[in-house]
Amino acid sequence: MLTTLATLVAVSLAFQSSEGQGQGQGRGQGVGDTTFAVQSGARLDVNNFGGEIVVHAWNQNNVRVRSSHSSRSRVDVSASGTTVLVRTEGRRGPPSIVDLDITVPAWMGMTLNGTYTDISVDGAGGSVTAESVQGDIEVTGGTGNISLKSVEGGVTLSKTKGRIDVNSVQGDITITDATGGGDITVESVDGDIVLMRIDAANVDVNTVDGDVTYEGTIKNGGSYRLATHDGDVTLVVPPAACLSGSVSTFDGDYDASFAVDTVRAGKHRFTLSVGRCSSPAKIEVETFDGDIQLRRPGEVELETPEHSEHNKWKNKNDHEEDNDFNFDFHFNYDGAKYAAYTSAAESAAKYARKYARIYSREWNLERRTRCDSC
Amino acid sequence: MNDIWINRLSEYLDGELDNEERAALEAHLATCGQCYATLGELSQVVTRAKALQNTEPATDLWPDIRARLMPARDTRIAPAPARSRRFAFTIPQLLAACLALVMLSGGVVWMALGGGARRAPFDNSANEPTPPPEFRTVSNERWKVQSDMAIADLQDALTLNEGKLDTATVRIVRQNLAVIDRAISQAQRALKRDPGNTYLNLHLANTMRQKIDLLRRANALAGES
Numbered sequence: 001m002l003t004t005l006a007t008l009v010a011v012s013l014a015f016q017s018s019e020g021q022g023q024g025q026g027r028g029q030g031v032g033d034t035t036f037a038v039q040s041g042a043r044l045d046v047n048n049f050g051g052e053i054v055v056h057a058w059n060q061n062n063v064r065v066r067s068s069h070s071s072r073s074r075v076d077v078s079a080s081g082t083t084v085l086v087r088t089e090g091r092r093g094p095p096s097i098v099d100l101d102i103t104v105p106a107w108m109g110m111t112l113n114g115t116y117t118d119i120s121v122d123g124a125g126g127s128v129t130a131e132s133v134q135g136d137i138e139v140t141g142g143t144g145n146i147s148l149k150s151v152e153g154g155v156t157l158s159k160t161k162g163r164i165d166v167n168s169v170q171g172d173i174t175i176t177d178a179t180g181g182g183d184i185t186v187e188s189v190d191g192d193i194v195l196m197r198i199d200a201a202n203v204d205v206n207t208v209d210g211d212v213t214y215e216g217t218i219k220n221g222g223s224y225r226l227a228t229h230d231g232d233v234t235l236v237v238p239p240a241a242c243l244s245g246s247v248s249t250f251d252g253d254y255d256a257s258f259a260v261d262t263v264r265a266g267k268h269r270f271t272l273s274v275g276r277c278s279s280p281a282k283i284e285v286e287t288f289d290g291d292i293q294l295r296r297p298g299e300v301e302l303e304t305p306e307h308s309e310h311n312k313w314k315n316k317n318d319h320e321e322d323n324d325f326n327f328d329f330h331f332n333y334d335g336a337k338y339a340a341y342t343s344a345a346e347s348a349a350k351y352a353r354k355y356a357r358i359y360s361r362e363w364n365l366e367r368r369t370r371c372d373s374c
Numbered sequence: 375m376n377d378i379w380i381n382r383l384s385e386y387l388d389g390e391l392d393n394e395e396r397a398a399l400e401a402h403l404a405t406c407g408q409c410y411a412t413l414g415e416l417s418q419v420v421t422r423a424k425a426l427q428n429t430e431p432a433t434d435l436w437p438d439i440r441a442r443l444m445p446a447r448d449t450r451i452a453p454a455p456a457r458s459r460r461f462a463f464t465i466p467q468l469l470a471a472c473l474a475l476v477m478l479s480g481g482v483v484w485m486a487l488g489g490g491a492r493r494a495p496f497d498n499s500a501n502e503p504t505p506p507p508e509f510r511t512v513s514n515e516r517w518k519v520q521s522d523m524a525i526a527d528l529q530d531a532l533t534l535n536e537g538k539l540d541t542a543t544v545r546i547v548r549q550n551l552a553v554i555d556r557a558i559s560q561a562q563r564a565l566k567r568d569p570g571n572t573y574l575n576l577h578l579a580n581t582m583r584q585k586i587d588l589l590r591r592a593n594a595l596a597g598e599s
Contacts, residue, residue: 133543133595151595152546169550169588189550189588208584209553229557229581248573250564269573288561288577 030071035064042082043109043126044102049088050116051097057106057123057141069098109144118153127162136171143180154191164200172210192231196302207231211290215302218243221279227286234293235285236300242275245283247292256294379403383413400570414579525582528589535596547592554585 038061046053051069063084067075073096076087088098104110109126112119118135121128127144130137136153139146139160146162148155154171157164161180166173172191175198178184183202186193190209198216201223205212208229215236218224224243226233237243237258247254248269256262256272265271273280285292293300379402385391386399403409536544561578568574 134546151543151591169591170546187584189584190553206580206584208550208557208581227577227580229560229577248577250574250577266571266573267568268571286573286577288557288564 032067046086052099055121064103066101222281225284232290242277243281244273247285252291414583538596538599
């Protein structure tokens with residue numbers, strides 16, 4: 001413990017002293033890059049006001065923290081117990097944009113918080129708690145408890161084995177390859193929810209304005225609730241599934257592509273059962289204004305909007321690479337330029353947006369302070 | 375608060391009211407926002423409780439329990455035969471039962487896994503059984519809150535506090551409150567035409583719960599600012 005603490009104090013000092021000395025940084029820019037050892041069981045706790053938190057995993061018992069920010073901000077790395085704390089602070093007033101790139105041991109659990117912050121985690125092997133007010137959250141991996149929350153921003157979770165709790169007020173939620181069998185709770189107000197290749201016995205999905213899609217196991221004795229107010233619901237039912245429950249749509253159609261024992265249980269509600277077994281899965285599928293579809297695997301083209309756009313561009317390039325050399329070269333050259341322009345434009349827009357929010361906030365605070373002192 | 379109907383919501387959810395009682399309760403639901411919110415939360419509790427697995431204890435506890443109950447008598451009492459779980463309780467009983475179920479199942483699993491011995495000292499969230507959302511709801515005693523008053527109070531608080539949030543966040547919160555209000559309005563209109571519709575009643579209850587959740591979250595964000 002003392003060793004860890006002493007190391008981190010030293011790290012903190014070293015980290016701060018390195019600010020402003022990075023290569024390729026303009027005047028007024030700060031960078032930090034430091035690596036230190038952590039003991040098994042340590043946890044990462046990050047709080048960043050604005051910018052990015054990017055976390056990677058590696059097979060070392062070391063944590064590497066790299067940062068990029070203006071000279072008005074600083075990054076502090078410290079310890080509380082064996083929790084590694086990473087905090088961003090403004091030298092005068094609130095911090096501005098700070099981009100954090102952190103590499104941690106694969107086993108390390110983490111808590112990541114941001115206000116105007118995009119959060120990305122790749123290869124996590126421990127529990128992950130991530131929360132942002134305005135920003136996207138993208139997590140690959142994770143075991144134990146996975147809790148991801150955003151007010152304005154999409155949430156993407158993949159290749160995870162934990163108990164999942166995802167919440168976004170405004171933004172799409174996509175969960176793929178959740179194979180740990182943990183319970184899944186997903187809720188949004190305004191956004192589509194897509195769950196693909198899921199292995200879970202208890203699933204509760206709820207949105208007010210958006211479509212809901214579930215594709216995965218339906219386990220005997222399990223519970224699956226998919227609900228939306230304004231949107232379609234698609235449930236992909238494996239051929240061997242045994243289930244009973246109900247579907248309800250106030251203003252929409254219900255349709256199954258395979259044989260389902262269906263009984264009308266009300267003006268807008270059907271009870272149904274598929275297969276015979278002693279302990280069928282319980283399903284509840286509901287939409288106020290939308291259609292309900294029960295489909296078999298392969299009958300629904302499942303893709304996430306964000307990834308499908310990305311893949312479309314990528315596949316197009318892959319296809320073009322099959323052409324002759326000259327054309328390919330010419331295309332790639334233009335493509336690279338286009339990609340660079342696109343990237344710059346996207347980055348500019350992103351940072352302009354975030355800076356605008358932060359400076360607006362700072363200005364309001366300052367104005368309030370001035371008024372208070374009047 | 376109408377205690378008569380509040381205490382019978384679990385029976386309503388279990389389909390155990392007769393037609394007359396059911397009609398009367400649904401008529402009451404059409405006018406009682408608090409009852410909607412309570413119904414929505416109860417529905418979640420019941421769904422969650424039904425999903426809990428029956429878990430055998432690590433050891434046979436019955437002899438010890440029997441000895442404590444009747445120390446002076448040697449009467450052989452067989453454990454009651456297993457019956458299917460039913461959920462026809464009053465609300466306090468239901469919530470207490472759910473709490474016990476969660477603690478018991480979580481505790482047994484925790485013991486079975488030897489969590490106390492193997493738990494990483496600083497990664498509590500990874501190994502400890504985390505209470506499900508309903509448990510947190512119960513612990514906050516949200517079921518006691520009258521939803522209409524709660525919504526009004528939370529909206530008043532947000533009006534006072536939203537100056538602490540930046541304008542973009544306020545805009546997002548307002549937009550999404552409007553989305554929920556539109557959904558509530560549509561559900562209420564539908565219920566006027568079909569007041570006995572179980573789905574609509576539960577849907578409205580659930581949507582009102584989401585509004586309360588969003589208001590609480592927005593106020594919490596303002597509090598953190």
